[in-house]
Amino acid sequence: MKRLALASFGALVLALAPMSAISMTTADAPTVEGAVGGDPVDEGPAVEGPADEGPIEEGPVQEGPVQEGPADKDDGEGPVQEGSADDGSDDEGPVDEGPVEEGAQGPAADAGDVLQEVTPPELLEFVQAVLPPELDIPDGQYVVVLTLTIDENGAVTEVSAADPPRPELVAPAIEAAKKFRFKPATYQDKAVLVQVQYEYQFEVRQKIREVVRVFLTLERGTRDPISEVSGFIEETGATFTSIDGRMEISNLQPGRYTLYIPAGEFDEIRQEFKVGADDRAKPPESPIYLKRAYGAVSNQTIIRAPREARFAAKQSLSAGELVSFPGSAGDVLKVVENLPGIARSSFGVGQLVVYGSPPNDTKVFINQMPFVLLYHFAGLYSVINSDFIEAIDFVPAGFDASYGGAVGGIVNVKLKDEPLKAWHGSIDVNLLHAGIIVGGPYKKDSGDIQIAFRRSYYDAILKSINAFGDGRILTSAPAYYDYQVRLQHRFSGGHKLTFFINGSDDRGELINEENDVNPTFVGSVSGALWGHALQATWNWEPRAGLSNELKVQGLITQAGFDVFGQVKMKVRDHPVTIKETLTVQAHSKVVVRAGLNFDVDPYSFLLKGPQMGLDGENMTPYESSEVLELSGDGVMATISPWVSVEYKPVERLTLVPSIRADLNVGTWKAWSIDPRLSMTVDAIKDKLSFRAAGGLYSQPPQSFTLIEGYGNPDIDPENGTHALVGFQYNPIDRLTLDFNGFFKYFWNRAQVSDDATVRYDNGGIGRAWGFDVLLRMNPSERIPLTGWIAYTFVKSELYDFGLARWRPSDFQQNHNLNIAISYKLPRNWTIGGRFRLTSGYPYTKYESYQYDADNDTYVGVRAPGINAQELPLFHQLDIRVDKEWVFKAWRLGLYLEVQNVYFHKNPEGVIYNYDYSKMAYLTGLPILPVLGIKGSF
Amino acid sequence: MITRLAERTRTAVALTGAFAVVVAAGCMPDYNPSNFIEKYRVIGVMAEPPAVEFTPEYQGTVRLELVEAFPLPPTGDLVGPEIEGIEWSVCLISAGAAANFACTLPEIPVTDVSDSGRIATFDGALIALGLEFVRDQVEVLMDGIRQAVAFTDQCNKDLIVEYDDCLKDGDLETCNGNAFEGFRKCVFQNGLNPVFKVRVTVRDMLLDDSDLPVFDDDGKPVMRQRVLETFKTVTFGGLKEGQKPNRNPQFSVRLGAKPVDDLFDMMHPEGLVATTLGNHEQPEILACPGQEIVFQATVPPDSIDRVTGDDGVETDEYWVISWYANNGRFKKIRIGSVTAEGVDLDLTNTLKFKEEEPVRRTQVTLVMRDELFGLNFLRFFVEAQTRDKCPAPGTLDSLKKGDKP
Structure with missing residues (x-):
């Protein structure tokens, strides 16, 4: 693109007032600048503006726009474009007179010849600015000077505003200007991109309204207040718009009327009503239930959050429609497993294998605080009711220093913090569990509370069908429950206090009366994992550009299992986490975030069992292993200061250098310092952006490796480095293409040591590299389809010192293709499907055996090359059908989900006969249907 | 700490649960049991x-x-x-x-x-x-x-x-x-x-x-x-003071499920099939296709040594008996001295021959191990009953529970 700056050029001026400079840029023509002036040409339409609350109240009035088309090149006066006029004679409500637009003046005397050949754009479609109802500015005329970039198609691609006298008017003016349509500028008969200045003029005056009737506009089924729905009185033509769920009908004489709300986001509706003589004094209120139209996009769609440079590779899922996502069994958190970068876990138990890293390398947070566990027993459901969840953020690599303790990725579950405006609740019953949730405001506009509880009952089902055979008695299992309570209160002065209490309990016990194979293994097999957490958050925003967040969490947890008393583990701890984060807009281009995390975790444990292996380790029969039994206690304590600076040297470039220190000062003593850097570049605004991130990451090794008496208390933190590059491209609205390429290198990995005196050391080295691609489609009114295609390629390797070469890690899944769609049909039917095709996990083949005559066990002898074999491809199709009946005040939903529709026996592991001479695949469940019903009010 | 150990434990619990469901759903391969001798x-x-x-x-x-x-x-x-x-x-x-x-x-x-x-x-x-x-x-x-x-x-x-x-x-x-x-x-x-x-x-x-x-x-x-x-x-x-050296365990095997708690095997040779306690001529044991033969191991109390645990408590050493046969199938592969709470020690085991296959001379071996590398074994044979003395297929109920044909 050539750019040429010239003196002045007046033909493109679209402003009323004299303008100081205009610039125009074309794709293959020169850029011109010039100074012009102009006068109003025509008065635009005056339309009704937003209503105020209260029966009789003075509100802001925005005069209708006085719109002037671009001036004619010859005479300097643009064509006149008139909007539809509404004199508002019988309506004394606010009036929006909109901007006054002027034609451009003729060219300046010193305009160059080239520019003389440029035909300026011509405004074809003017859009009225919508003023916020709470706008409170004095009467008068106001001007917002905008700079518009108009592309070759006449669309406004960029809008910016100069500093106006009333900043409140900038956003409405920009929003309106974005929707303008122009006849594009031309140069040598070819449409070109230009940039022009434009004055949007507002005239505000106060008027008196007399409200005679109030309609509460509520969504049918949810009773949620609906705003910005417009209707008109058929008898008078007066138009009214609902604000915060209230449509106030004003200035009507006593009599009978019909309110008509035309079809749009909601189905059309006619409501007859009567205005009495006394209604001005006390206007009656009544609800109108609006039914969401088929294809209308609700505010609960899947969206891609704006890129935050400090989480450059973040994938963000908003909860709403994911509830009916196929394969998730109605659980939003289960959808995480379908994101690119996350491998499918064996048996679907919900292990988060991110970019080939072991699950231990990825940390899960809830509102940025450590989480006890993500899923219930066997990974069937998450431990948080989906109704609490606003979004799930997943960062597979390259996150900034605000997060630590993970060399893999992070998952942060963001809870909803929007205040509840009405009481809602639901009861969900399916074949596995039943749950209830209820919540609402306890004090209007300042406090609300939400409570949920859920309990499984498939233990009863397993008992009734004697699922584990004769001689095996299920005593209390497997069963789970969970609960959540969220309370938030807003105080004056920008303070907000939020409490989130949650807990879950998974436990089970199976009595094995006899064991014909290994008589030692008789008695009880039990497992229990429970935790109760209280999380408090205090937010303070004393002024724009300065905010503080203090989070405190206390946990009581216990995790344990006991296998016939032969192998057992029981850990109880009471971690307290304090997280302080200060955010300062230090400069117009610099945001500084600094924080201090403090974790202190007193724990006690009991452990009995053989040495636990790590990646790729041989499985020694229990009987042939040295079994240790020990108990103890200690304190893990970590102090983690960090700082992250977001710097925008230029408009489209964001750099985030950050650094973090983790000082472990408890029973285990170690430290690490991790510098990191990430960046984003908006190559084409809202269309194409690039990103890059990298840095050092550290984490404690798995706890058992550092327990004195079992492992090596002198073991060091595990380290890793990330490097990630990627881009995001939005070719059309609601379609996103994402790409990430990554490389990770790990060192100081804990491994089983050749030195039996310490058992574990830091000698492990690993690496992971690959890429992922995500094509995601969000629903639109025309195509109510949600879906994505995600593909991930990963090589995850550890160095085999014995063979002096890299070998696959236990969690390498080379290929992972995930296709998921969900389509809304008329009459509240939704159908969806998910298809997965993934490589199998690697495994090591046993080629012979040794006989341990002391214990009558066979010890497998592995073939050369750890993890040299790979399980066959996994493929599975899941389908889901939802039907919802919407009543005025409540909804009834029925859903059927069938996982593994075509009964494919997917290998999930290998199993050998007694002497390793025969091998067969251990397959997953052939089919899993889940039928459920959910009633909501 | 919790996020790490709990994660490990949760993973173990989750995988165990998933594995249990898979087992319950019958997704496991059908291998021959390890106590069937199909090869040397x-x-x-x-x-x-x-x-x-x-x-x-x-x-x-x-x-x-x-x-x-x-x-x-x-x-x-x-x-x-x-x-x-x-x-x-x-x-x-x-x-x-x-x-x-x-x-x-x-x-x-x-x-x-x-x-x-x-x-x-x-x-x-x-x-x-x-x-x-x-x-x-x-x-x-x-x-x-x-x-x-x-x-x-x-x-x-x-x-x-x-x-x-x-x-x-x-x-x-x-x-x-x-x-x-x-x-x-x-x-x-x-x-x-x-x-x-x-x-x-x-x-x-x-x-x-x-x-x-x-x-x-x-x-x-x-x-x-x-x-x-x-x-x-x-x-x-070397032995510490008061410590006795570990011995190989002694045991016997009998026909039938008759309680033998107070029995001294050599004094009651009836039903005794084999014993490590002395020379004993094995009685003839005959079987027909489809027949189940019940055996019972007996372990003399004084053949079990005492061991002292890490906590200083002295207990009977743990022992286990493995049952092998090269024809038919033993119901149990092993029997050990540990029982579930409230469950009595059951030393019986049943050898069942397939109904559709002829009985051949079957070698049965019992190997008893104790906690401290002690080992002993017994061996005997089950012979095929002559065809004319075996009931017709479908009438085998009378031969169950250890009855002699």
């Missing part, structure tokens, strides 16, 4: 005594006997297993099963063998000699201990720490000398558990996934050579 196998090594006296002044001798199990004798063109060689060796410091019994010091061949190699005799004096042999290879010795030391072996762990500390001063000769003496002290203080290895080379038929012979194009069975490695630990050590 070594199923034990009996050491007599299992605990050998070993002091600086006196070193005892141990006799090792191979316990084998054979498949049904071949018929027609089938070929039985042929033992091509049996070799014995001993490893003074073994890295154990987790390291596939890697020996951290050169293995010592055991050459005093008899009965075609099935019985070996080893003199503990050779261990003392072996120890002296490594006096000049202390670095190798210490490296071996470092790889193989049990996590609870504080004596040798302390020795390694002292050795490492000593090496920092650079006087290698002194360090080696001290380390060797320290090692000897640990050996004579806590004993040594050398691991004997027996390598049996056998030539037999290749079997398919259903354990049936594979034939070549000429209809002849395809043969293969297998090398079976078996490992057996023997305790060499």
Whole structure:
């Protein structure tokens, strides 16, 4: 693109007032600048503006726009474009007179010849600015000077505003200007991109309204207040718009009327009503239930959050429609497993294998605080009711220093913090569990509370069908429950206090009366994992550009299992986490975030069992292993200061250098310092952006490796480095293409040591590299389809010192293709499907055996090359059908989900006969249907 | 801490749960049980005594006997297993099963063998000699201990720490000398558990996934050579005051499920099939196709030694009996002395023959092991009942529960 700056050029001026400079840029023509002036040409339409609350109240009035088309090149006066006029004679409500637009003046005397050949754009479609109802500015005329970039198609691609006298008017003016349509500028008969200045003029005056009737506009089924729905009185033509769920009908004489709300986001509706003589004094209120139209996009769609440079590779899922996502069994958190970068876990138990890293390398947070566990027993459901969840953020690599303790990725579950405006609740019953949730405001506009509880009952089902055979008695299992309570209160002065209490309990016990194979293994097999957490958050925003967040969490947890008393583990701890984060807009281009995390975790444990292996380790029969039994206690304590600076040297470039220190000062003593850097570049605004991130990451090794008496208390933190590059491209609205390429290198990995005196050391080295691609489609009114295609390629390797070469890690899944769609049909039917095709996990083949005559066990002898074999491809199709009946005040939903529709026996592991001479695949469940019903009010 | 340990535990619980569901859903392969002898196998090594006296002044001798199990004798063109060689060796410091019994010091061949190699005799004096042999290879010795030391072996762990500390001063000769003496002290203080290895080379038929012979194009069975490695630990050590050496357990097996709690086997030969307590002529046991024969093991109380746990509490040692047969199927593979709470010890086991297959001369072997490397075994045969005395198929109910046809 050539750019040429010239003196002045007046033909493109679209402003009323004299303008100081205009610039125009074309794709293959020169850029011109010039100074012009102009006068109003025509008065635009005056339309009704937003209503105020209260029966009789003075509100802001925005005069209708006085719109002037671009001036004619010859005479300097643009064509006149008139909007539809509404004199508002019988309506004394606010009036929006909109901007006054002027034609451009003729060219300046010193305009160059080239520019003389440029035909300026011509405004074809003017859009009225919508003023916020709470706008409170004095009467008068106001001007917002905008700079518009108009592309070759006449669309406004960029809008910016100069500093106006009333900043409140900038956003409405920009929003309106974005929707303008122009006849594009031309140069040598070819449409070109230009940039022009434009004055949007507002005239505000106060008027008196007399409200005679109030309609509460509520969504049918949810009773949620609906705003910005417009209707008109058929008898008078007066138009009214609902604000915060209230449509106030004003200035009507006593009599009978019909309110008509035309079809749009909601189905059309006619409501007859009567205005009495006394209604001005006390206007009656009544609800109108609006039914969401088929294809209308609700505010609960899947969206891609704006890129935050400090989480450059973040994938963000908003909860709403994911509830009916196929394969998730109605659980939003289960959808995480379908994101690119996350491998499918064996048996679907919900292990988060991110970019080939072991699950231990990825940390899960809830509102940025450590989480006890993500899923219930066997990974069937998450431990948080989906109704609490606003979004799930997943960062597979390259996150900034605000997060630590993970060399893999992070998952942060963001809870909803929007205040509840009405009481809602639901009861969900399916074949596995039943749950209830209820919540609402306890004090209007300042406090609300939400409570949920859920309990499984498939233990009863397993008992009734004697699922584990004769001689095996299920005593209390497997069963789970969970609960959540969220309370938030807003105080004056920008303070907000939020409490989130949650807990879950998974436990089970199976009595094995006899064991014909290994008589030692008789008695009880039990497992229990429970935790109760209280999380408090205090937010303070004393002024724009300065905010503080203090989070405190206390946990009581216990995790344990006991296998016939032969192998057992029981850990109880009471971690307290304090997280302080200060955010300062230090400069117009610099945001500084600094924080201090403090974790202190007193724990006690009991452990009995053989040495636990790590990646790729041989499985020694229990009987042939040295079994240790020990108990103890200690304190893990970590102090983690960090700082992250977001710097925008230029408009489209964001750099985030950050650094973090983790000082472990408890029973285990170690430290690490991790510098990191990430960046984003908006190559084409809202269309194409690039990103890059990298840095050092550290984490404690798995706890058992550092327990004195079992492992090596002198073991060091595990380290890793990330490097990630990627881009995001939005070719059309609601379609996103994402790409990430990554490389990770790990060192100081804990491994089983050749030195039996310490058992574990830091000698492990690993690496992971690959890429992922995500094509995601969000629903639109025309195509109510949600879906994505995600593909991930990963090589995850550890160095085999014995063979002096890299070998696959236990969690390498080379290929992972995930296709998921969900389509809304008329009459509240939704159908969806998910298809997965993934490589199998690697495994090591046993080629012979040794006989341990002391214990009558066979010890497998592995073939050369750890993890040299790979399980066959996994493929599975899941389908889901939802039907919802919407009543005025409540909804009834029925859903059927069938996982593994075509009964494919997917290998999930290998199993050998007694002497390793025969091998067969251990397959997953052939089919899993889940039928459920959910009633909501 | 919790996020790590809980994660590990949760993963274990989740995987166990998923595995249990898979088992319940019948997704497991249908392998033959391990106590069905479909091919030649070594199923034990009996050491007599299992605990050998070993002091600086006196070193005892141990006799090792191979316990084998054979498949049904071949018929027609089938070929039985042929033992091509049996070799014995001993490893003074073994890295154990987790390291596939890697020996951290050169293995010592055991050459005093008899009965075609099935019985070996080893003199503990050779261990003392072996120890002296490594006096000049202390670095190798210490490296071996470092790889193989049990996590609870504080004596040798302390020795390694002292050795490492000593090496920092650079006087290698002194360090080696001290380390060797320290090692000897640990050996004579806590004993040594050398691991004997027996390598049996056998030539037999290749079997398919259903354990049936594979034939070549000429209809002849395809043969293969297998090398079976078996490992057996023997305790060499001095006895502490008041401590009795571990003995190989004694037991018997009887026909039927009659309670024998107070029975002294040799005094009541009726129903006694076999015993380790003395010579006993096996009674004839006959079986028809489809028949179930109930056996019962008996364990004399005084044959069980007492062991002292880490907590100082003395208890009966744990024992387990493995049941093998080369025809029919035992209901239980093993029976052990541990029971679920509230469940009585049941020492009965049932051998069931398939209804659709003729009964052939069946070799039954019972191997009893105790907690401290003690082992003993019994062997007897079940013969086929003559066809005219077996009921017609479908009328076998009367033969169940151990009735004699």
